Each structure stands twice: as C-alpha cells, then as structure tokens.
Amino acid sequence: MTIPTASPTAPIRTVGTAVSGTEGPAIRITGPLHDRFGEILTPAAVAFLTELHHRFGGRRHDRLADRMRRRFEIGNGHDPRFRDDTRHIREDADWRVAGAGPGLEDRRVEITGPTDPKMTINALNSGAKVWLADQEDATSPTWSNVIGGQLSLRDAIRGRLTHTSEDGKEYRVTAEQTPTIVMRPRGWHLVEKHLEFTDRTGRRMDASGSLVDFGLYFFHNAQALIEAGRGPYFYIAKLESSEEAKLWNDVFTFSEEYFGIPRGTIRATVLIETLPAAFEMEEILFELREHCAGLNAGRWDYIFSIIKNYRGRGARFVLPDRSEVTMTVPFMRAYTELLVQTCHKRGAFAIGGMSAFIPNRRDPEVTARAVEKVAADKKREAGDGFDGTWVAHPDLIPTAQAEFDAVLGERPNQLDRQHPDVQVRAEDLLDVHIGRPITAEGVRDNVSVAIRYLEAWLRGIGAVAIDNLMEDAATAEISRSQVWQWIHQGQSTQDGTLITAEYVEGLIAAVLAETPRPSAGSETDDRFEDAAAVFREVALQPEFPAFLTLPAYSRFLVETA
Known part of the structure; x- marks a missing residue:
C-alpha cells in the first residue's frame, strides 16, 4: 500500500x-x-x-x-x-x-x-x-x-x-x-x-x-x-x-x-x-x-x-x-x-x-x-x-x-x-555532590535567563541566543527549578544572603527594569510581563509544576477558530 x-x-x-x-x-x-x-x-x-x-x-x-x-x-x-x-x-x-x-x-x-x-x-x-x-x-x-x-x-x-x-x-x-x-x-x-x-x-x-x-x-x-x-x-x-x-x-x-x-x-x-x-x-x-x-x-x-x-x-x-x-x-x-x-x-x-x-x-x-x-x-x-x-x-x-x-x-x-x-x-548515578557554592550572580542569571527565554517562547521562538549561550526549554527548566529548590531548601548565596521568594522578586523587578524593550510604536510587542508571571508560577509557588511549558502553553499559546 x-x-x-x-x-x-x-x-x-x-x-x-x-x-x-x-x-x-x-x-x-x-x-x-x-x-x-x-x-x-x-x-x-x-x-x-x-x-x-x-x-x-x-x-x-x-x-x-x-x-x-x-x-x-x-x-x-x-x-x-x-x-x-x-x-x-x-x-x-x-x-x-x-x-x-x-x-x-x-x-x-x-x-x-x-x-x-x-x-x-x-x-x-x-x-x-x-x-x-x-x-x-x-x-x-x-x-x-x-x-x-x-x-x-x-x-x-x-x-x-x-x-x-x-x-x-x-x-x-x-x-x-x-x-x-x-x-x-x-x-x-x-x-x-x-x-x-x-x-x-x-x-x-x-x-x-x-x-x-x-x-x-x-x-x-x-x-x-x-x-x-x-x-x-x-x-x-x-x-x-x-x-x-x-x-x-x-x-x-x-x-x-x-x-x-x-x-x-x-x-x-x-x-x-x-x-x-x-x-x-x-x-x-x-x-x-x-x-x-x-x-x-x-x-x-x-x-x-x-x-x-x-x-x-x-x-x-x-x-x-x-x-x-x-x-x-x-x-x-x-x-x-x-x-x-x-x-x-x-x-x-x-x-x-x-x-x-x-x-x-x-x-x-x-x-x-x-x-x-x-x-x-x-x-x-x-x-x-x-x-x-x-x-x-x-x-x-x-x-x-x-x-x-x-x-x-x-x-x-x-x-x-x-x-x-x-x-x-x-x-554513581546519584552522586550529585559538586562542592561549589551558590552565588548571587548564579541566582540572578537563572532568573534573567528564564524570563528572557520565556518572553521569546511566548512570541513563538523556541531556541534563543542569550548571553552567548543557546537556550531552549530544557535550559530554562534548569534555571527555574534551581530557583524553586534553593528557596524550598533554605539555601543562601556565597555572601550569606538567604534565597527567598522576596529576594527573587527583587531580581525579577531588576531584570524587567534593565532588559531592553522594543521601542514605542514597534510592530513587535514584548511579552516580558507575561514571562514574569509564568516564572512566578513555576518557580515561586509552593507546588512544583512538572514542566514549565504546560501552564504556559495552556494560558498563552492556545488559539480558537
């Protein structure tokens, strides 16, 4: 046939x-x-x-x-x-x-x-x-x-x-x-x-x-x-x-x-x-x-x-x-x-x-x-x-x-x-001890990468060059899941700052304030506020969504005939 x-x-x-x-x-x-x-x-x-x-x-x-x-x-x-x-x-x-x-x-x-x-x-x-x-x-x-x-x-x-x-x-x-x-x-x-x-x-x-x-x-x-x-x-x-x-x-x-x-x-x-x-x-x-x-x-x-x-x-x-x-x-x-x-x-x-x-x-x-x-x-x-x-x-x-x-x-x-x-x-497969600290820069990078990636993802772009690294859904998942784990396991940065939801909220605000946006009147609307909302849902809530793409897809990407 x-x-x-x-x-x-x-x-x-x-x-x-x-x-x-x-x-x-x-x-x-x-x-x-x-x-x-x-x-x-x-x-x-x-x-x-x-x-x-x-x-x-x-x-x-x-x-x-x-x-x-x-x-x-x-x-x-x-x-x-x-x-x-x-x-x-x-x-x-x-x-x-x-x-x-x-x-x-x-x-x-x-x-x-x-x-x-x-x-x-x-x-x-x-x-x-x-x-x-x-x-x-x-x-x-x-x-x-x-x-x-x-x-x-x-x-x-x-x-x-x-x-x-x-x-x-x-x-x-x-x-x-x-x-x-x-x-x-x-x-x-x-x-x-x-x-x-x-x-x-x-x-x-x-x-x-x-x-x-x-x-x-x-x-x-x-x-x-x-x-x-x-x-x-x-x-x-x-x-x-x-x-x-x-x-x-x-x-x-x-x-x-x-x-x-x-x-x-x-x-x-x-x-x-x-x-x-x-x-x-x-x-x-x-x-x-x-x-x-x-x-x-x-x-x-x-x-x-x-x-x-x-x-x-x-x-x-x-x-x-x-x-x-x-x-x-x-x-x-x-x-x-x-x-x-x-x-x-x-x-x-x-x-x-x-x-x-x-x-x-x-x-x-x-x-x-x-x-x-x-x-x-x-x-x-x-x-x-x-x-x-x-x-x-x-x-x-x-x-x-x-x-x-x-x-x-x-x-x-x-x-x-x-x-x-x-x-x-x-x-051996479970030996996750690395012996390195969590740094303030590492926390900030995770927040920044996840939000910037999600913003592009919501505009229909699934692979994004960010800070000279290729980011996709998998790397964004690492970024947001680390933030969730650090908060819920009471971790602190190398300089002694406790990683809390409030601390991460401050980083979100900084990322939104410092990331370049399209100029007024641009044909392309950015999705940074939506991206930040998704990030809060998958990184700062008590429950841990199995995949960040599931709630983001249902909320933002579904079209009706």
Missing part, C-alpha cells in the same frame, strides 16, 4: 473511525486553519491521527500515571535502582538493536534546530551529517509552529522549500548533499489543544502532542523518504521507562502495517534525558530493538530531571550555580560512561549532547571562546567512545567534526569499541 498524498481540498473539521455499536472515536480540529494548513490536516491524515489516539491514547495516560507514581516514590526517599524484574534482559548477551538505517551510518556531527523555513534551509545547507528537526524543546508549540513546521519539512523533503525574509533576503537549499533528517516529536506529557480527540465512550480530551507530531510527519513523508533512499527517522524525547519505549515501538509497528511499509523501516534514537531512563537504558533498547538506532545523552534535560526528582530531598541534593554543573561532575560522568557502554554492547549508536556555547559573528573574542569550549567538549566525547555529537550552530560544525575525525579517521563510527572497564553503580 502506498501512503496517500495530501489532498488539495480543505480538511473537514471532524474525522472519525467507525467502531461497532458507537459513533466511533474522532478528532475535531478546534484551531484556526491558516494558509496551507489544509495540505497537512487532510481528512486522510486526521483519520490516521484518530487511529493512533484510539489505539494508544489510553496506554499513554497509563504511562504518565506511572511517571507520577515514580516521582512520588523518589521524593519520599526511594532512590531509583536497576530493575530486578528485567535483569534477564541485561544479562542476555545475544540481542542487538536494528542499528543504522540508510543515511544514518555516519552521525559524527548532527545539527539541531527548529523547523521554521529559514532554520530548515540553514540546517540543510549546514554540511552536518544529520539534522535533528526539532518540534520539541527548540520549538515554541504555537499552532502556527506545529503545522508550519510540518509544511517546512514536507516541502524540504520534496525539494521545493524556499523562504524570503522580511528584509527581502532569499533562502534556498543549495547543498548537493543534505543531512539526513531525524525529526523529534514532542514528549508523551505534552498535548495539542488545537485538536480534540473523542474516544469510543464519548469522552473528549486534548490530542497527544507526540502522536500529532509523529503521525503527521510519518503520514506525509514516509514514502518520499524511503524513495529518496533514507527513511522515516525520529528522536524520541523525555522517556522515563522501558514501558514508554514499548509504547513507541507499538506505535511504529502499527504505523508501518497501516501503510504496508516493511516492519523495522522506522528508526528511532532515544534521548536519555531523565533520571529514571538512565536506570533502564538496556531495557529501552530492548523494547525498541526492531526500530532502534541509538541513544543520545540529553544533558540539559537530564540535569533538570535530577533537580526535579530530588528537589525536596534535602540540602545534599542541591546543585550549585548552573554553570558549575558540567559534564565532568561525578553524576554526569557516570551517566555518559554508562550510556556509551550500553550502546556499544548492543550495536547502538551513542550520540553526544549539545554544548551551550555559540559563536557571535560580530564578536571574535566570544567566537574564540565558544570554539575553545566546544572543541574541548567534543574531544572528550569522541575520546569516551561517542559515535557522534550535536551542535546548535553551523559555524561549530568544523570544530566538532575535527575532534571526531581525529578519533574516527575514515571509520563512520566506533561501534566496535567496547568498554569492559566501565563499572557504573546506582550510587
């Missing part, structure tokens, strides 16, 4: 699948239909989304309930451990994952970024081996970004994407060899409020951001990607258990069968960016073994996950300034060593994470510092056995590639490199 092409006709508002004895589950489009949205939200595409929600929506809710239980247990003193009930999977030396699909054999440098037309073209022209087309942390999930990103990807895959900026500059894909696209859908916890799913009992609920992003991309592009000699490839974010991995595997298998595509065509790379997932790396690979290409060390979300899970467990779990939590501190070192060892044991790629330092073409000194920092980071990763790494800026690709070329040479990867000497224990 060939995947249907998009119909030029406008989508109908409700699409369902008949279920005997009922009107059947259905998805209703509740968001406005902007220009060209009908090319993505076709009746056939929405029917596929309906099937995905009908078959997998209930299991998704079960897995999210498991997350809440696990987080409650850790908060109440039950540290995560390697599972006894899955020991047989870890001890079975015979199984391997599917490995690289066509176009994924060499992943030494991957560029990450959002999927708007300009960034899509820049990524495809970058010279990287792989492009992580990010619908998750680097994309603000406005309705226009969600469907607009699908349009960018669909046009790019068919070789017809162009863009003209407001100043008249034209952008086109000119590279003879473009990166292999690996698309990152939103995590299981995120919803899409512009699509409403009604189940077979008549209950209405928001659609799953994961299933929407995956489903629309797969529906429109799987066949074209296969015909081009590549395939439908995905980065899977925010997993917390092998059961969640099995859910994704079942989604992949069903989707392949739905369109008559050979089983195992899809390839997934899983981001290990939560503390629970670090204890189940082999189990995650096992559950996804038919479709898995590798694991990625998602460093920033992993740090956030440590803070989130241990935020109430006392002073010994408090981390110092964000800038002091580097890849060489004990718990981060243990996590990356375990990831590389696990991947190579099972024939999976180990992909390194993204250093936040970025160049500034107007400031040679900043650029030199960024290159130096990134070179050291990538040298460490390549030396540790990683098969590839991420960068967030095209100018850093030569730096990262040079470090991996020095280790790989002509080899496409180092999957044959084993790591028998690595022995990571549960307590």
Whole structure:
C-alpha cells in the first residue's frame, strides 16, 4: 500500500473511525486553519491521527500515571535502582538493536534546530551529517509552529522549500548533499489543544502532542523518504521507562502495517534525558530493538530531571550555580560512561549532547571562546567512545567534526569499541555532590535567563541566543527549578544572603527594569510581563509544576477558530 498524498481540498473539521455499536472515536480540529494548513490536516491524515489516539491514547495516560507514581516514590526517599524484574534482559548477551538505517551510518556531527523555513534551509545547507528537526524543546508549540513546521519539512523533503525574509533576503537549499533528517516529536506529557480527540465512550480530551507530531510527519513523508533512499527517522524525547519505549515501538509497528511499509523501516534514537531512563537504558533498547538506532545523552534535560526528582530531598541534593554543573561532575560522568557502554554492547549508536556555547559573528573574542569550549567538549566525547555529537550552530560544525575525525579517521563510527572497564553503580548515578557554592550572580542569571527565554517562547521562538549561550526549554527548566529548590531548601548565596521568594522578586523587578524593550510604536510587542508571571508560577509557588511549558502553553499559546 502506498501512503496517500495530501489532498488539495480543505480538511473537514471532524474525522472519525467507525467502531461497532458507537459513533466511533474522532478528532475535531478546534484551531484556526491558516494558509496551507489544509495540505497537512487532510481528512486522510486526521483519520490516521484518530487511529493512533484510539489505539494508544489510553496506554499513554497509563504511562504518565506511572511517571507520577515514580516521582512520588523518589521524593519520599526511594532512590531509583536497576530493575530486578528485567535483569534477564541485561544479562542476555545475544540481542542487538536494528542499528543504522540508510543515511544514518555516519552521525559524527548532527545539527539541531527548529523547523521554521529559514532554520530548515540553514540546517540543510549546514554540511552536518544529520539534522535533528526539532518540534520539541527548540520549538515554541504555537499552532502556527506545529503545522508550519510540518509544511517546512514536507516541502524540504520534496525539494521545493524556499523562504524570503522580511528584509527581502532569499533562502534556498543549495547543498548537493543534505543531512539526513531525524525529526523529534514532542514528549508523551505534552498535548495539542488545537485538536480534540473523542474516544469510543464519548469522552473528549486534548490530542497527544507526540502522536500529532509523529503521525503527521510519518503520514506525509514516509514514502518520499524511503524513495529518496533514507527513511522515516525520529528522536524520541523525555522517556522515563522501558514501558514508554514499548509504547513507541507499538506505535511504529502499527504505523508501518497501516501503510504496508516493511516492519523495522522506522528508526528511532532515544534521548536519555531523565533520571529514571538512565536506570533502564538496556531495557529501552530492548523494547525498541526492531526500530532502534541509538541513544543520545540529553544533558540539559537530564540535569533538570535530577533537580526535579530530588528537589525536596534535602540540602545534599542541591546543585550549585548552573554553570558549575558540567559534564565532568561525578553524576554526569557516570551517566555518559554508562550510556556509551550500553550502546556499544548492543550495536547502538551513542550520540553526544549539545554544548551551550555559540559563536557571535560580530564578536571574535566570544567566537574564540565558544570554539575553545566546544572543541574541548567534543574531544572528550569522541575520546569516551561517542559515535557522534550535536551542535546548535553551523559555524561549530568544523570544530566538532575535527575532534571526531581525529578519533574516527575514515571509520563512520566506533561501534566496535567496547568498554569492559566501565563499572557504573546506582550510587554513581546519584552522586550529585559538586562542592561549589551558590552565588548571587548564579541566582540572578537563572532568573534573567528564564524570563528572557520565556518572553521569546511566548512570541513563538523556541531556541534563543542569550548571553552567548543557546537556550531552549530544557535550559530554562534548569534555571527555574534551581530557583524553586534553593528557596524550598533554605539555601543562601556565597555572601550569606538567604534565597527567598522576596529576594527573587527583587531580581525579577531588576531584570524587567534593565532588559531592553522594543521601542514605542514597534510592530513587535514584548511579552516580558507575561514571562514574569509564568516564572512566578513555576518557580515561586509552593507546588512544583512538572514542566514549565504546560501552564504556559495552556494560558498563552492556545488559539480558537
């Protein structure tokens, strides 16, 4: 069966699948239909989304309930451990994952970024081996970004994407060899409020951001990607258990069968960016073994996950300034060593994470510092056995590639490199003692970065250069969760100032007063007051929201038709 092409006709508002004895589950489009949205939200595409929600929506809710239980247990003193009930999977030396699909054999440098037309073209022209087309942390999930990103990807895959900026500059894909696209859908916890799913009992609920992003991309592009000699490839974010991995595997298998595509065509790379997932790396690979290409060390979300899970467990779990939590501190070192060892044991790629330092073409000194920092980071990763790494800026690709070329040479990867000497224990993954202070500057930086990032996010920008660092939702999560933890654990700065909500309110006022705003009469209204309101909600309230994007999305980004 060939995947249907998009119909030029406008989508109908409700699409369902008949279920005997009922009107059947259905998805209703509740968001406005902007220009060209009908090319993505076709009746056939929405029917596929309906099937995905009908078959997998209930299991998704079960897995999210498991997350809440696990987080409650850790908060109440039950540290995560390697599972006894899955020991047989870890001890079975015979199984391997599917490995690289066509176009994924060499992943030494991957560029990450959002999927708007300009960034899509820049990524495809970058010279990287792989492009992580990010619908998750680097994309603000406005309705226009969600469907607009699908349009960018669909046009790019068919070789017809162009863009003209407001100043008249034209952008086109000119590279003879473009990166292999690996698309990152939103995590299981995120919803899409512009699509409403009604189940077979008549209950209405928001659609799953994961299933929407995956489903629309797969529906429109799987066949074209296969015909081009590549395939439908995905980065899977925010997993917390092998059961969640099995859910994704079942989604992949069903989707392949739905369109008559050979089983195992899809390839997934899983981001290990939560503390629970670090204890189940082999189990995650096992559950996804038919479709898995590798694991990625998602460093920033992993740090956030440590803070989130241990935020109430006392002073010994408090981390110092964000800038002091580097890849060489004990718990981060243990996590990356375990990831590389696990991947190579099972024939999976180990992909390194993204250093936040970025160049500034107007400031040679900043650029030199960024290159130096990134070179050291990538040298460490390549030396540790990683098969590839991420960068967030095209100018850093030569730096990262040079470090991996020095280790790989002509080899496409180092999957044959084993790591028998690595022995990571549960307590090593939980060794968060760094021995550095919290400084007044560190507190202020967290407040400033979080508010400035949120302001851009509310305007639809998901990846933002702030103080010569690339910030996205993950780094903003670290900033606000540290502030919450420092307040609730009664921490003081190095100079003896107690960190209280009142103290942070003073920093908020200072940030709002000192940050440049658009001039009067500007076409672009800033969102700093809204950003400060979100920050107060996620950093200063007694309750700790699991993700800052959840209340911010519901309050500010939902459109009505």
